[in-house]
Amino acid sequence: MTVDEALQAALGVEHQAVYGYGLAAAHVSGRQYSAALTALADAEARRDRLADLLRRRGQDPAAAAPAYLPPTPVTGATSALALCLSLEHAAEGAAWDLVAASSPNDEVRTLGVRWLGVAATRAAKWAGASASAEPALPGRPG
């Protein structure tokens, strides 16, 4: 995978995260609502940064789809939390790919390393809320 491919894939993940967190936030309340909104804002900021990185590399950033279909219907808090967890697992995978495709000490590598940490931390919180176990190696393929 090239850096440009990894960046486009990461941008696609963040387009989905923006949509998905907006959807999930409508089904949770209290601290989970606040956490979903924070994650949404982070995803928007990272989406914009990824698009900027692509433009600076002479690439056209892929546009978001009008809507996305969740892996399972989001009908309440439980399914909303499951969606949040799946969004962070997707982020972990995209961040792993960014790190693996990038060069030492460059901006993309740094972004990927930090994003992987954020996604794993957030996934652990969502997993705690939905009582599922988390992998020992976040983002690792296989």
Add this chain to the structure above:
Amino acid sequence: MRVPPVTVSRRALLLATPVLAVAACRDRAPSRPDPDAAAITAARDTERRLIDGYDAAGAARVADVHRAHLAALGDATPSPSPTPASDPQRLVRSSVAALQRAAIGAHSGQVAATLASIAASHSAGR
């Protein structure tokens, strides 16, 4: 309207082999030392200390997470650490920054991703 699924197709490049399989091959070429060897050795030492520290604390499930980290670093049969962590949770927290720095500077993308993933696991408190 047909909409794409939220579930992401994650990657085109799937490499699940332990990092040290790569490093071991490099070690056979004496004129080209592995530039990531020091970072891998340091990460292994940390994981060994955590395994022994968590085992001593009776936290076998958490120790297993660090065994998985060590295996990803190419050490499937861990030897005891000479200095097991007396406060493993503290070592988990304090190791994150060094692991992230090592990941950012790693020459191999696969080594970088593995170190970043271990750092992410530690930053998530595992």
